[in-house]
Amino acid sequence: MPELPEVHGYQQYINKTCLHHTIVEMDVRDDRLIKKPLKEFKEVLLGEQWTSTERIGKYLFIHVSTGKIVVVHFGMTGRPNYYHESIERPRFGHIEITFDNGYKIAFENKRKFGWWDITDSVETYRKEHKLNRDARELTFEQFLDVAAHRKTAIKNVLMDQSVTTGVGNWIADDVLYQARIHPLKKANTLTRTELKTIYDKLQHVIEVAIDLEAQYKKFPEYFLIHNRKGRDYCYHTGDELEKIKVGGRTTYVSPEWQKL
DNA sequence: AACGATGTTCAGAG
DNA sequence: ACTCTGAACATCGT
Incomplete structure (x- = not known):
């Protein structure tokens, strides 16, 4: 967990x-x-x-x-x-x-x-061990410094412990789902606005998860995590979710909601 | 009963 | 020197 x-x-x-x-x-x-x-x-x-x-x-x-x-x-x-x-x-x-x-x-x-x-x-x-400061304490500018130039998929960047320390597979998926960004988009192709959205959603996901003591069932309905256990449709579009691999990890994407 | 799993590490390639 | 990829790690639950 x-x-x-x-x-x-x-x-x-x-x-x-x-x-x-x-x-x-x-x-x-x-x-x-x-x-x-x-x-x-x-x-x-x-x-x-x-x-x-x-x-x-x-x-x-x-x-x-x-x-x-x-x-x-x-x-x-x-x-x-x-x-x-x-x-x-x-x-x-x-x-x-x-x-x-x-x-x-x-x-x-x-x-x-x-x-x-x-x-x-x-x-x-x-x-x-190449850890950045904790993801919660990272400012947006610091996030840009370590993430914006990266040429790999944004999901890989979020999971990189030298970038957003503490983010793992489900948080990365939920952040990108809530930010409406496809996990395979290259980080260096994202606009500053898109990166700001990702940063804001990251802080949101972490704070909600901490407030609810990481009890997933209590998370708001719009969290993607409900799709990891049971729900198989997008909360927003009703579409079936795609299950793909990014950086070797199982990744859930709502194709219409997170366009590549 | 083969496969996938919320993690990191490391070799090897580019 | 830095970045990226993919496999390896242990073993349980499905």
């Missing part, structure tokens, strides 16, 4: 549950989910506390009382689950932290595309 709005929600959840408790254990079922040895994670975490969090796009940074920072990425299927130790460990809770209050945080990851890492500096990490 996790694109920017979901990860924002996960951040709030972790802030409410996990901060300022002493960590007494860490368990990892599959080493492929951690980018540093478990020994190193334990050195950083055991006996310490999580003190605060930051988020850039889909990346969550957890500050540790040691001064180190745990980087969490949820992949395609990750989510946190805070529960009491008397409850059975979740089936997909492949990484788990135990606190001294008897609660655990499970990092559930069904498809194992998520991971944890350790870093010293959010800013250094951001640059090394």
